[in-house]
Amino acid sequence: MLKNFKGFLGPIGDDLPSLIPIIFGLTIFFASFTFSLNKFNEVNSLIDEKLEILKVSRGLRLNGYVSSHENFQELCESIQGTSIKFKAGLVDFSSLRKDSAQSVIRSRDFSFIQNEDKTNRFICLKEGLLEEEEIPDTARISNLVYPIALERNSVVVPVHLVVVAWK
């Protein structure tokens, strides 16, 4: 009898060594599960943002031709239901030096084109956003640039549509 009880730690005590890999395994599982869940959420939110900015730019480009400032404003009003904040407008890249065009995109220091009588600019903002509102440093920003044909005094000039979006 004594021989049989040698090293016996009780019903739980005997299973104690098996608890170590079980706890270790569960920790690994829940850690990787939480990590994956966070990653999925992050990627989903990034993709949603990209799709939203594509939606904004598609609405503003429509057929790649802007016939007047009024036409641009109509396009601008049609894209107001988006969840991201955005600042978009027409920029004349040809007025910039070739090597400075890229740095302008990076710095987002755009000077948007004015209409014929210089009373308005070709700029479209998310509803409630002010033109002078700075983009927060912590914001995740996306830029998109597209060529667009702008009609002015019956002359068609190639310019670029710049869309800057952030969340």
Place this chain on the structure above:
Amino acid sequence: MEVKAQAAVTDALFLLMIITGLSIFLFSFTSTYGTDIDASITRQYSIDYVTDSLKTILYSSTLRESENDLTLASASEPEEIDYLLAVIKEDIAESNEDETDKLSGSTKTILKKNIEKIMLPIADQFDYLFFIAEQTTAGPRFIYFLIYKSEFSCFTVQGAEIDCEEEARNVLIQRNESKSHNFYLCNSNADYEITSRDISSFLFNLGDAFQSSAPLLLIKTISDSSNELKTETGTASLIIWPATLIKKENLDLLQCSVFEDIVIEETEE
């Protein structure tokens, strides 16, 4: 009792093994999650850009009496302005059937400047080609064929500059500092007309390329003596691809020469 305790440890180790497998699967799945959608969004952007670029090139106006750029400022000035496409069609209509060079030097320059301006925001990352072709019974005949190409310099690991055409191993490739990009005018050999097959072979070596095409109607005079006109179909195409090293043999396939060299030569003649 002793046997039961050992079995419990083995069960736990099996559980740990299964969990480790599951975690590895989760990690590998997570690391690639969204990359396909991201790639297709980027792809879609490139397609949208190339489509809009072609549309803008074909819609653009130009000055009639000058090779200067038409800017927003000059658009309000009282100068003779026309659609760029109208100028191109005019050149084609006025050229002879057997003439290989159907566009004038100034039209070529205006078109190049216009394309350069439109492609400026992506000019650092992408190279591109633009062509106008007329459809003949023998296949497309390329009237204008422009390539914008990044220029690279190649170095050995020791830092010595070598010819990029050499098939050497462990070569460092970087942007050419003196001339980062060049425009080439292709189909420039009067003795050989490039074909669609040559373009396919050229594009085959580039990897991912994004193309947009638009149909054109080209009007031509049948002969100088009569005013009879005939309408032919044509195509304008723009293709972009991420900047990559293109070997000379590939450029030779399309009979390309540096744009400035050809156009200046033509102007002097």
